[in-house]
Amino acid sequence: MCGIVGYIGKRDAYPIIIKGLKRLEYRGYDSAGVALLNGGLKVYKKKGKVAELESHVGGSDISSNIGIGHTRWATHGEPNDINAHPHSSSDGKLAIIHNGIIENYQSLKTELEQKGYKFKSETDSEVIILLIEEIKKRNNCNLDEAVRLALNEVVGAYAILILSSDDDKQLIAARKGSPLVIGIGNGEFFVASDATPIIEYTNNVVYLDDYEIAVIRDGELNIKSIEDVPKTPFIHHLEMELESIEKGGFSHFMLKEIHEQPKSIRDCLRGRLIAKDNHLNLNGMYQYMNKFLNTDRVIFVACGTSWHAGLVAEYLFEDIARINVEVEYASEFRYRNPVIRENDVVVAISQSGETADTLAAIDLAKSKGATIFGVCNVVGSSISRASHAGAYIHAGPEIGVASTKAFTGQVTVLAMMAIILGLKKGTLSESRYRELLFELDSIPDKIQKILENTEPVKRIAETFQFAKNFLYLGRGYNFPVALEGALKLKEISYIHAEGYPAAEMKHGPIALIDEDMPVVFIATKDSSYEKIISNIQEVKARKGKVIAIVTEGEKDIHNMAEYVVEIPKTEDCLQPLLSVIPLQLLSYYVAIHRGCNVDQPRNLAKSVTVE
Ligand code: M6R
Numbered sequence: 001m002c003g004i005v006g007y008i009g010k011r012d013a014y015p016i017i018i019k020g021l022k023r024l025e026y027r028g029y030d031s032a033g034v035a036l037l038n039g040g041l042k043v044y045k046k047k048g049k050v051a052e053l054e055s056h057v058g059g060s061d062i063s064s065n066i067g068i069g070h071t072r073w074a075t076h077g078e079p080n081d082i083n084a085h086p087h088s089s090s091d092g093k094l095a096i097i098h099n100g101i102i103e104n105y106q107s108l109k110t111e112l113e114q115k116g117y118k119f120k121s122e123t124d125s126e127v128i129i130l131l132i133e134e135i136k137k138r139n140n141c142n143l144d145e146a147v148r149l150a151l152n153e154v155v156g157a158y159a160i161l162i163l164s165s166d167d168d169k170q171l172i173a174a175r176k177g178s179p180l181v182i183g184i185g186n187g188e189f190f191v192a193s194d195a196t197p198i199i200e201y202t203n204n205v206v207y208l209d210d211y212e213i214a215v216i217r218d219g220e221l222n223i224k225s226i227e228d229v230p231k232t233p234f235i236h237h238l239e240m241e242l243e244s245i246e247k248g249g250f251s252h253f254m255l256k257e258i259h260e261q262p263k264s265i266r267d268c269l270r271g272r273l274i275a276k277d278n279h280l281n282l283n284g285m286y287q288y289m290n291k292f293l294n295t296d297r298v299i300f301v302a303c304g305t306s307w308h309a310g311l312v313a314e315y316l317f318e319d320i321a322r323i324n325v326e327v328e329y330a331s332e333f334r335y336r337n338p339v340i341r342e343n344d345v346v347v348a349i350s351q352s353g354e355t356a357d358t359l360a361a362i363d364l365a366k367s368k369g370a371t372i373f374g375v376c377n378v379v380g381s382s383i384s385r386a387s388h389a390g391a392y393i394h395a396g397p398e399i400g401v402a403s404t405k406a407f408t409g410q411v412t413v414l415a416m417m418a419i420i421l422g423l424k425k426g427t428l429s430e431s432r433y434r435e436l437l438f439e440l441d442s443i444p445d446k447i448q449k450i451l452e453n454t455e456p457v458k459r460i461a462e463t464f465q466f467a468k469n470f471l472y473l474g475r476g477y478n479f480p481v482a483l484e485g486a487l488k489l490k491e492i493s494y495i496h497a498e499g500y501p502a503a504e505m506k507h508g509p510i511a512l513i514d515e516d517m518p519v520v521f522i523a524t525k526d527s528s529y530e531k532i533i534s535n536i537q538e539v540k541a542r543k544g545k546v547i548a549i550v551t552e553g554e555k556d557i558h559n560m561a562e563y564v565v566e567i568p569k570t571e572d573c574l575q576p577l578l579s580v581i582p583l584q585l586l587s588y589y590v591a592i593h594r595g596c597n598v599d600q601p602r603n604l605a606k607s608v609t610v611e
Contacts, residue, residue, distance in 0.1 A: 001027055001028050001073040001075075001099065001605040001607060001608060001609050002027055002028045002070060002071065002072050002073050002085075002098070002099035002100075002178075002193070002605075002609075003020075003021060003023075003024025003025065003026075003027040003028060003070070003071040003099070003192070003193045004024070004068070004069070004070050004071075004097045004098075004099050004159060004160075004161055004180075004191070004192065004193050005017050005020035005021055005024065005068070005069045005070075005190075005191065005192045005193075005197050006067065006068040006069070006097075006161040006171055006173065006189075006190070006191035006192070007020075007065075007066065007067055007188070007189070007190055007191075008065065008066045008169075008170075008171040008188065008189050008216055009065060009066075009185060009187060009188020009189060010065055010187065010188060011065065011188065012062075012063060012064070012065070013036060013064050013065055013066055013067035014034065014036060014057075014062040014063075014064065014067060016190070016197075016201075017034050017067050017068070017069035018034070018050060018053075018054060018069065019197065019200075020069065020190070020192055020196075020197025020198075021034075021050045021053075021069045021070070021071045021197075022050050023196040023197045023245060024071055024192065024193055024194070024196065024197060025049065025050055025071050025600065026253075026399050026400070026401055026599065026600065026605070026606040026607075027071065027073065027099075027193060027605050027606055027607055028071050028072050028073025028074075028605045029048075029049050029050075029071060029072075029073070029600050029605075030047070030048075030072045030073060030074045030079030030084075031045065031046060031047045031048060031071075031072045031074075031079050031080070031081070031083065031084035031085075032045065032046060032048070032049065032050045032052070032053040032069070032070065032071045032072065032084065033045025033046065033053060033069065033070050033072075033084045033085050033086050033097070034053070034057075034062075034067055034068065034069040034070075034086070035067060035068050035069075035086040035088075035095035035097070035163055036062055036064035036066070036067040037064055037066050037067070037163055037165060037168040038061065038062070038063055038064040040165050041088065041092060041093060041094075041095055041163065041164075041165040042060075042062070042064075043086050043088055043095055044056060044057045044060070044062075045070075045081060045084035045085065045086065046081055046084060047079055047080050047081050047084060049071075050071060065168075066163065066168055066169075066171060067163070068086060068095065068097050068161040068162075068163055068171070069097065070084070070085035070086060070097035070098075070099075072084060072085060073605040075101055075124070076101070076105070076122060076123050076124040076125075077121055077122030077123045078122070082120060082121050082122075083121045083122055083123050085097040085098060085123075085125060086163075087120075087121060087123065087125055087126040087129050088129065089129050089130060089132070089133035090117055090118065090130065090133060091133065092165075093133075093164055093165045093166055094129055094132065094133060094143070094162060094163070094164050094165075095129070095162070095163045096125065096128055096129040096132075096160055096161070096162050097125075097160065097161050098123075098124075098125035098128060098158055098159070098160045099158070099159045099160075099178045099193060099609065100156060100157035100158040100159060100160075100176075100177060100178040100609065101124060101156050101157055101611075102124040102125070102127055102128060102154055102155070102156040102158065103155045103156035104153075104154065104155040104156065105124035105127045105156075108127045108131055108153065108154070109127050112127065112130050112131065112134060115134060117130045117133075117134065124156075128150060128154060128158070128160060129162070131150045131153065131154070132146045132147055132150045132162070133146075135149045135150050143162070143164050143166070143167070143170070143172060144170075144172055144213065144215045147162060147172055147174060147213060148213055148224070148226055148228060151174055151176070151211075151213070151226045152226055156176075156177070157176060157177030157178050157356065157609065158174065158175065158176055158177065158178055159173075159174075159175045159178035159179060159180040159193060159208075160172075160173065160174050160175075161173050161191060167217075169217055169218050170215065170216065170217040170218075171189070171191065171216045171217075172213065172214070172215055172216070173191050173208060173213070173214040173216070174208070174212065174213040174214070174226075175208045175209070175210060175211075175212060176210045176211055177210060177356065177359070177382075177609070178193070178354075178609045179193055179194060179207075179354050179381065179382060179607075179609070180192075180193065180207075180208040180214075181193070181194060181195050181198060181205050181206070181207055181208070181380075182205060182206045182207075182208060182214055182216075182221065182233075183195070183198035183199075183201060183202045183204065183205050184202060184204045184205065184206065184221065184235060185201050185202045187219045188201075188219075189216045189221060190202065191214075191216075193607075194378065194607075195238055195240060196240075196245045196397060196399075199238060199240045199241075199242060199245070200242055203237055203238045203239075203240075204235050204236070204237060204238075205235070205236050205238055205380075206221070206223075206233040206234065206235055206236070207234075207236065207380050207385070208223070209231075209385075211225050211226045211227075212224070212225055212226075212231060213225070213226060221233060236380055238379070239379075240396075240397065244396045244397050245397045245399060252400065252588075252598050252599050253398075253399040253400040253599045254400030254401075254402050254404060254492070254588055254598045254599055255588055255598075256400075257398055257399070257400050257404045257405045258404050258405070258451070258581070258584050258585060258588065259451055260395075260396070260405050261404070261405050261408050261444075261447050261451075261581065262444040262445065262447045262448040262451070263444070264393075264394070264395040264396060264405040264408070264409055265408055265409065265412050265443055265444045265447065265577070266444045267394045267395070267396070268393050268394045268395065268409050268412045268413060269412065269416075269440065269441065269444075270394075272416060273416065273437060273440060273441060275434075275437040275438045275440070275441040278433075278434060278437065279437075280416060280419060280420055280423075280433075280437055281420075282391045282413070282416055282417060282420060283391075284373070284389045284390045284391040285373070285389070285391065285417060285420060287389055288345070288371055288373065288388060288389045289424065291343070291345050291371045292323075292345055292417075292421055293421070293424055293425060294343060295323070295343050295344060295345045295371075296324060296341075296343065296344075297323065297324035297325065297326060297344060297345075298317055298323055298324070298325050298326075298344075298345045298346075298347055299325075299326045299327075299328060299333075299340075299344055299345070299346045299347070299365070299370075300313050300314070300325065300326070300327045300328065300346075300347045300348075300349060301328045301329075301330045301333050301346060301347070301348050301349070301358055301361040301362065301365070302327075302328075302329075302330060302348065302349040302350060302355075302358055303329060303330050303331065303350075303355050303357055303358055303608065304403065304487065304608075305351070305403040305406065305407050305484060305487060306349040306350050306351060306355075306358075306403070306406070306407075306410060307327065307329055307330075307349070308407065308480045308481075308483050308484040308487070309349050309375075309407055309410035309411050309414060309480075310327040310328075310347075310349050310414075311327050311479070311480035311483070312411050312414060312477065312480045312481075312576050313325065313327070313347070313349075313411075313414040313417075313418070314326075314327050315476065315477050315480075315573070316414055316415055316417075316418035316573055317414075317417075317418050317421070319418075319573060320418040320419060320421070320422040320427065320428055320436075320573060321418050321421035321422040321425055321427055321428070322422075322425065322427040323421065323425075328361070329357075330348075330355065330357040330358040330360070330361035331357040331361075331611065333361045333364075334357060334360045334361045334364050338364075340364070340365050340368035340369075340370050341368070341369075341370070342368070342369035342370065344365070344368075344370040344371070345370065345371045345373060346361075346362060346365040346370045346371070346372050346373070347372075347373045347374075347375060347414075347417075348361070348362045348372060348373070348374050348375070348376075348383050348387060349375045349376075349410050349414075350374070350375070350376050350377075350381070350383045351376070351377045351378070351393075351395075351398055351403055351406035351410075352376075352377070352378055352381060352606065352607040352608075353374070353376035353377065353378045353381020353382055353383040353384050354378070354381055354382050354383070354607045354608075354609050355383070355607070355608050355609070356608060356609050356611045357608075357611055358383060359382055359383055359386060360611065362374075362383065362386055362387065363386065366386070371388050371389075372386065372387040372388050372389075373387060373388065373389055373390055373391075374386070374387030374389075374390030374391075375390060375391055375393065375410055375413050375414065376390060376392060376393070377392065377393045377394075377395050377398060377406050377409060378397075379392060391413050391416075391417070393406065393409030393410055393412065393413050394409065395408075395409035398606075399599070399606070400598065400599045401491070401492075401599060401600060401601055401604050401605065401606050402488055402491055402492050402584075402587065402598065402601070404488075404584045407484060407580060408447075408577050408580065408581075411576050411577055412440070412443070412577065415440060415573065415574060415577075416440070418573075419433065419436050419437070419440070435571075436571060436573070436574075439570060439571045439574055440574060442570075443570065443574060443577050443578070446567075446568040446570060446578055447577070447578065447581055449568055450567050450568070450578065450581045450582065451581065454585055454589075456563070456564070456565045456566075456582075457565055457582050457585040457586050457589060458585075458589050459563075460547055460563045460565070460586060461585075461586055461588075461589030461590045461592075461593055462589070462593060463563070464518045464545075464547075464590065465590055465593035465594055467495060467516070467518050468495065468496065468516070469495065469496045469497065469498075469512065469516075469517060469518075470486065470489055470495055470496070470497040470498075470517075470518050470519075470520060471486075471497070471498055471500065471505075471509060471512065471513070471517060471518070471519045471520070471544075472485040472486040472489075472497060472498065472499040472500070472519075472520045472522070472583070473499075473500055473501070473502035473505060473519060473520070473521050473522070473532075473535060474499075474501070474502060474521070474522035474523075474532075474579075475501060475502045475503060475528035475531060475532055475535075476526060476527060476528045476572065477526070477572055477573060477575045477576055478522035478523075478524065478526070478528070478575060478576065478579055479499075479501045479502075480576060481522050481575075481576045481579045481580050481583065482499035482500060482501070482502075482520075482522055483499035484499070484576075484580055484583065485497075485499060485520060485522070485580070485583030485584075485586070485587070486498055486499035487499070488583060488584055488586075488587035489583075489586070489587040489590060491587075491601050491604060492587055492588070492591040492596055492598045492601045493587060493590045493591040493594050493596055494594075494596065494601075494602070495590065495594075502521065502528075502531070502532050502535040503531065503535065505535060505538065505539075506538065510538065510539075510542065513539055513542040513543070513544040514542065514543060514544070515543040515544070515545070516545075517544045517545065518544075518545045518547055519539045519544045519545065519546055519547065520547045520548075520549070520583070520586070521535070521536055521539075521546060521547070521548045521549070521557075521561070522549045522579045522583075523536065523548045523549065523550055523557055524549065524550060524551045524567065524569075524575055524578075524579055525550070525551035525554055525569065526572040526575060527572055533556060533557065533560070536548065536557065536560050536561065537560070540560060545562055545563075546560065546561040546562055546563070547561065547562070547563040547564075547565075548560075548561035548563070548564050548565070549565050549567060549579050549582050549583070550564055550565070550566055550567070551566070551567065551568075551569045552566040552567065552568055552569065553566075553569075554566075565582045567579060567581070567582065
């Protein structure tokens with residue numbers, strides 16, 4: 001949450017920062033601001049999106065070779081011009097941008113107020129810069145030392161960038177709990193919350209670790225810990241392509257990402273699955289195979305869409321590998337005093353790899369001796385680095401706030417894990433293993449087929465664009481898909497939607513059904529098919545409007561449902577990879593009809609780095 005960008009070098013900083021902020025806008029878009037050094041500190045900030053900041057800056061003199069910029073997702077203090085970052089010290093010499101939450105800001109603020117400091121904003125972030133100012137004055141020390149001492153007093157999460165008008169050759173960065181990447185150019189440095197603002201200029205990056213401070217000065221990068229221990233920067237070479245973070249002719253990132261799924265799943269399978277050779281391999285699992293084979297249970301921790309992928313994993317691991325599974329909301333797990341044993345394997349699922357609750361859940365599990373396996377998309381992210389082992393989903397950057405290709409990538413990796421374990425444990429026969437490999441291999445083509453005929457979904461979206469509620473029902477492997485379909489609709493079209501196991505409907509939600517209630521059944525031809533037909537009848541008997549996702553060629557539901565979308569046949573255990581696609585499209589087209597901003601829905605941010 002919140003995107004931050006910094007530049008120091010020989011180029012004009014402002015256009016680099018603005019472009020970078022636009023790339024990071026998916027992280028928050030309540031307000032935006034920049035600070036530049038240009039014969040003194042110049043700060044421009046404005047409520048709203050980066051475009052509004054640009055209009056506000058207008059024709060001002062923004063020439064500078066050093067600057068920092070911020071796009072905000074508000075936590076403390078409403079989105080307005082004053083609470084927008086950067087925040088300045090009281091002498092106007094220092095500026096800070098911050099992503100994270102300072103938990104002890106109230107006590108620090110009171111102490112600073114007692115010393116006579118006046119706060120301009122309601123943010124927790126302002127406290128950091130005033131504390132640095134106070135420590136610098138009190139100790140008469142360098143700025144980097146004042147930053148170090150201040151960070152020793154701060155409790156919470158932060159990624160910060162700091163500028164000082166006393167030194168226009170220096171940029172200071174620090175992190176704890178919120179991501180920060182430093183791009184190394186030729187005599188220039190780019191700092192950002194993730195690599196997307198950087199890859200246009202350089203592929204060489206350093207990921208700052210927790211409790212590290214980077215001092216960039218006179219073309220040199222020095223890193224030290226907040227205990228003042230020097231650290232050697234490790235330079236990673238990023239493989240990311242620029243096209244992967246652009247819309248590529250689609251009107252929205254979400255639509256592009258939905259349509260990318262045949263490719264993103266092929267990328268996920270590449271080198272891991274060769275069906276004709278009976279080959280399936282996830283390198284990350286092998287070192288910890290004994291842990292997986294000897295554990296009594298696997299615990300999946302995640303949030304949001306990633307949690308839905310975890311629910312699919314519950315079905316996969318139990319069904320295919322006969323392993324006990326628990327699926328936990330990371331936010332509940334971390335505060336519940338859960339029983340965690342040393343031989344537990346905890347699988348953390350996260351697109352961003354930065355979700356604060358998931359990160360805290362794995363820290364807790366790790367402290368109890370559990371083995372942590374990360375299923376992440378963002379390479380080098382905090383969760384991937386905090387895990388003992390893991391498997392990337394290789395979906396490429398996902399920029400639309402509504403997660404789409406990450407879900408199918410996660411399910412693909414989780415299916416591969418279950419199949420590998422099933423074979424190793426002997427719960428899956430050789431012949432069944434072979435069938436599943438071929439079927440998994442065919443999934444990208446089957447998704448492509450769904451994406452080639454979006455007309456039925458578009459018609460449904462047009463018909464129901466004014467609905468006030470939606471119900472999504474599924475059974476077995478399609479139950480988590482019902483939850484995911486409902487979440488997609490809620491977050492981008494603001495229509496209230498609920499996902500339910502279809503059989504549970506009669507225990508409560510059936511009371512909601514009347515002639516105005518669209519009910520989406522995920523009713524593919526699987527082992528629950530007969531049962532879900534009965535559930536459809538129950539809805540019809542109460543005049544609900546039935547929209548059914550069915551297997552192509554099926555006849556019975558065609559005669560019952562008002563609206564039908566066909567998808568290709570697949571194995572039950574791989575069904576979520578296909579059945580979720582029309583639901584992603586449905587939410588997208590409903591939101592478009594309603595004039596919603598699908599890539600940046602209100603109140604949300606892509607990466608939830610606060611608890
Ligand atoms: O990056 P993560 O997968 O850890 O994010 C988890 C959730 O915040 C995320 O899935 C969220 O629910 C999406 N907006 C759903 O589309």
